[in-house]
Amino acid sequence: MWQALRTELHPHGLEIVTVALDVDPESAYRFIDQAAPDHPSLIDSAHIVDELLGIVNVPNGVWIDEQGVLARPAEPASPGRNPTLDSLMSIDTSTLPPHLADTLIEARKIKLDHESYVVALRDWVTNGAASPYALPPDEVVRRSQPRPLEVATAAAAFELGQELHRRGHPSDAVAWFREAHRLQPDNWTYKRQAWSLVDPLQGPTDEYEGYWAKDIKAIGAENYYPPLDLSPAPRDRPTASDVPGSPPSAAAD
Amino acid sequence: MILTSLDIDTAELERRTGWSIQPQGACKGDVCVPLSDGVVPSGRVSVPELAERLRMPLLRDETHGLWALGPESGGRALTTAAAPDLVLPDRQGRAFALSSLRGRKVLLVAWASW
Secondary structure (H helix, E strand, C coil): CCHHHHHHHHHHCEEEEEEECCCCHHHHHHHHHHHCCCCCEEECCCCHHHHHHCCCCCCEEEEECCCCEEEEEEEECCCCCCHHHHHHCCCCHHHCCHHHHHHHHHHCCCCCCHHHHHHHHHHHHHHHHHCCCCCCHHHHHHHCCEECHHHHHHHHHHHHHHHHHHCCCHHHHHHHHHHHHHHCCCCHHHHHHHHHHHCCCCCCCCCCCCCHHHHHHHHCHHHCCCCCCCCCCCCCCCCHHHCCCCCHHHHHC | CEECCCEEEHHHHHHHHCCEEECCEEEECCEEECCCHHHCHHHEEEHHHHHHHHCCCEEEECCCCEEEECCCCCEECCCCCECCCCEEEECCCCEEEHHHHCCCEEEEEEECCC
């Protein structure tokens, strides 16, 4: 999906790097092989990237400038309409089993602002730090996901679940995945990864109370992705260390 | 990060969490948190003390003898805007360092098959 945008913007100084968050790398390989991208396509089978950057859903994008400094934190990112999802739009849901019909009906309601994201990206590639979409470091930190203790604990629980699954103890992994879901219910990455290990279609299972169609109905499909916040950084914004609940050094010392 | 013992190598800590052990304490980006003398005996980090200092959760799976050290808490997901020093395998299994792209703008896209 990203190849066309990469072809357009690579000559102007942008590289795209895709990272598949998949406990089972084989699941990602077929998509990469089909896309045959020119850009680096990496595999993160331990979900390190989502923990480090605060990613709670996919697709998400992060901008990194020439000096290795983030210019935007993780946020919903799409290069345009997804042909695979578009192809689902014409399916007659009355021909499907109930939970698949539910899934498709909800998926059709999801909103993702492709156009604005690509406009912003092009502007940044052209104008760099002068782009209104490039954020200063303090603002990047401020706009990243909050990480209270429950969320950090969810990350640890999710990692134990992954580890046990990889070691061949999938039933033991479920308890830790459920704990991660309980602690951070709005983390779709934790939910969908765990659900998919039991049922690739993420329908109802004995292992989990939630499943994709049920949980998305609970929040409203239009809220599946938060709206893009492309507003510029306020000029008088306090620094990250002034914000209550800021990183440990400010609070502890 | 997954642990089988409660003292870990400083290099491994930095690779996995971004926190490096410096003379002034545990550091990530511009943030440094002072540590007491007992936290880094003999070049290895005592995990329970570090976890308490950085407000990192430490979970135990008794059945399998594992611990999981979660990320620091109490602030935002990002402690710093410096990009993490990621090294991940590509489709062919070759290690790719994000830092190899310094000098270019990068759009890092997280996706999944599920």
